[in-house]
Amino acid sequence: MEKNPMLSSQKEKFSLPPEVSYLNCAYMSPLMKSVEAAGIEGMALKKTPHLITQPDFFDQADQLRQAFARIIHVEDPQRIVIIPSVSYGIATVAKNLHLSPGDKIIVAGEQFPSNVYAWQKLTASRRGVLTTIAPPETLSHRGKIWNERILEAIDGHTRMVAIGHVHWSDGTKFDLAAIRRRTHEVGALLVVDGTQSVGALPFSVQELQPDALICAGYKWLMGPYGIGMAYFGEYFDGGDPLEEGWITRYGSENFSGLVNYQDQYQPQSLRYEVGERSNFILVPMLLQALQEINQWGIANIQQYCRVLSEPVTQALIDKGYSVEDAHFRGSHLFGIRLPSHLSMDNLHRRLQEKKVYVSVRGKSIRVSPYLYNDAEQMEKLLSCFGS
Numbered sequence: 001m002e003k004n005p006m007l008s009s010q011k012e013k014f015s016l017p018p019e020v021s022y023l024n025c026a027y028m029s030p031l032m033k034s035v036e037a038a039g040i041e042g043m044a045l046k047k048t049p050h051l052i053t054q055p056d057f058f059d060q061a062d063q064l065r066q067a068f069a070r071i072i073h074v075e076d077p078q079r080i081v082i083i084p085s086v087s088y089g090i091a092t093v094a095k096n097l098h099l100s101p102g103d104k105i106i107v108a109g110e111q112f113p114s115n116v117y118a119w120q121k122l123t124a125s126r127r128g129v130l131t132t133i134a135p136p137e138t139l140s141h142r143g144k145i146w147n148e149r150i151l152e153a154i155d156g157h158t159r160m161v162a163i164g165h166v167h168w169s170d171g172t173k174f175d176l177a178a179i180r181r182r183t184h185e186v187g188a189l190l191v192v193d194g195t196q197s198v199g200a201l202p203f204s205v206q207e208l209q210p211d212a213l214i215c216a217g218y219k220w221l222m223g224p225y226g227i228g229m230a231y232f233g234e235y236f237d238g239g240d241p242l243e244e245g246w247i248t249r250y251g252s253e254n255f256s257g258l259v260n261y262q263d264q265y266q267p268q269s270l271r272y273e274v275g276e277r278s279n280f281i282l283v284p285m286l287l288q289a290l291q292e293i294n295q296w297g298i299a300n301i302q303q304y305c306r307v308l309s310e311p312v313t314q315a316l317i318d319k320g321y322s323v324e325d326a327h328f329r330g331s332h333l334f335g336i337r338l339p340s341h342l343s344m345d346n347l348h349r350r351l352q353e354k355k356v357y358v359s360v361r362g363k364s365i366r367v368s369p370y371l372y373n374d375a376e377q378m379e380k381l382l383s384c385f386g387s
């Protein structure tokens, strides 16, 4: 349903207090009422376990994989895996990455730790090299130059680039198509942390062909905390999962045969799913959220955020604030840097007074709107910035 001309505000679907301007989805999304209801229903089910049937362990998980497959354009839902966190998905990649001494893993500067610590450890233990590509000092064309530096760093020694689609702290967009072309040229993997983009910024596995995509569910997938989704491509076929649970083995649908221990796993990437992935509360919640997102359409969500953000970013640029070039940032997540003469304390105070919620990091403000926000709230945000 990507054809909607323009979505209207969806705030009625959420329960945010009207006096609050919540522009901080990159921190944690609010629950939709329908998602809350799915969670309550899931919780209630546990009161009456005689009503929990064998298919309940499988059916909603299947639907959840299908819904996520649709979001990221994957044909085979058995390539999709339910995970508890990004660190879990990244640990799965780390366990299965063939890294030889001297091999290079490339990450962006100040990347989110769940997509850094595993690489620090792996490169240390295998005598590989972790290469961090920092952004340029300049604020002029920062995103463009940063992307160029990443592309220049990819060479014959590169085993993998592990990066986000946008940077989590200020929304700088990484040119994944160009990175993919270059990694293919040198035979390196591309692993994407989609936590701060997938759900709000179009992402197509068919087009970009990442080797793995890892996403937390509680931000732009509008889900609860403690469940996420991943995609693992062919590189990971036949690999080693982090755990050896019962449900990931072949024939686990047959409860009476569980102790006919099986060497074989469930097909494709399903071996990588977390234990107790049938979670009767979190799975229906995330499923409901993804169904809503699929109804709206990702391109429409991004478009809605663009219409909200553009007047504010333009007005701020006119006042002397720095915002990344539109081509190199998301409209759902962007950073605003203060001119050096302005005090962050004053801005912080005004934001608090007006109940405008954003993330403040050093000299930069991270703004991340969604469908529950409207133009009036963006005006309120703008009114907090002095000149």
Ligand SMILES: Cc1ncc(COP(=O)(O)O)c(C=O)c1O
Pocket: 026, 084, 085, 086, 087, 088, 112, 114, 164, 168, 193, 195, 196, 216
């Ligand atoms: C880019 C990114 N990745 C991952 C996470 C969360 O990681 P984890 O699921 O390991 O807690 C966050 C949270 O802010 C994030 O911004």
